[in-house]
Amino acid sequence: MDLKQLRYFVAVAEELHFGRAAARLFISQPALSFDIKKLEEQLGIQLLLRNNKSVKLTAAGQVLLEEARNLLLQAEQARRLTLRSAQGALGRLRVGFVSSMLYRGLPQVVADFEARFPGMEVVLQEMNSAEQAQALQRGQIDIGFAHRGTLPPGIGSQPLLADPFVCCLPPGHRLAQRQRVDLAELRDDPFILFPRHASPHYHDLIIARCVAAGFSPQIRHEARLWQTIAAMVAQGMGVALLPQTLGRAWGRDVHCVEIEQPGAPSEIHAILAEENPPEAALQFLDILKACLRAGANHTESVIKP
DSSP states (O other): OEEEHHHHHHHHHSSSOHHHHHHHHOOOHHHHHHHHHHHHHTTTTOEEEEEESSSOOOOOHHHHHHHHHHHHHHHHHHHHHHHHHTTTTEEEEEEOGGGGGTTTTHHHHHHHHHHHTTTTTEEEEEEOOOHHHHHHHHHHEEEEEEESOOOOEEEEEEEEEEEEEEEEOOTTTTTTSSSSGGGGGGTTSSSOOOTTTTOOOHHHHHHHHHTTTTOOOOOEESSSSSHHEEEEEESSSEEEEEEEHHHHHTTTTTEEEEEEEEEOOEEEEEEEESOOOHHHHHHHHHHHHHHHHHOOTTGGOOOOO
């Protein structure tokens, strides 16, 4: 099994059509069919179910598709790293992050790190927390910035930020002019929330806050990104609970109001290998911590070392 075969397989698996896959790869369809059949023979398993009308992945094909994508990505990163090394560059730092880190200083830290270490290239990869832990185990990233959660053996964490949640309300909402609100006053409002499979940490925290206030939220809409949730609130499609830092980022379009009831905050942790983490990852983390301590907009939510 070589990289060419994996590229061919991924193309067919994504297109589910040999003709379109062959056109995408700029090869003939018979040559593509031959290579896919050869790959199946080498592995001793059937990867695709095909007839004259359709192509489908087998269960084994689904597994190989995910692994093949990862291997091809690693191969491309290795090629780029080798090229940079030949050009006199020093290396690459692969950073996993949840999207909220874009509003918590991550872009500035990338710029500061690359300015301090001009031979290093920072590669950002957005992932949810579980995906980051898995990527660290597989050696696909060097450091991650994730929500608090259970980590697999060999992966350690350092708490960085703890933001209280605030109510994110659309313009004109009956409670928008309040300084603080009782969360129970939102029991009849439609909520916009992360789907649990995308962000179980936030989903469960928000549900728990509402249940503690005496009601189960009416989840009307689901979205995977903070930006989408805030935009939907701004359009009057519902209310949401956001970490305070993110609420400030969207303050022009929505109204963010403090919650009277105490509750667990939104936390961000740095995660990395417990044994022999890359020195570049530790240096990046030090720069991020300094940035958070120095940023007036983040001071109250930084967890002191």
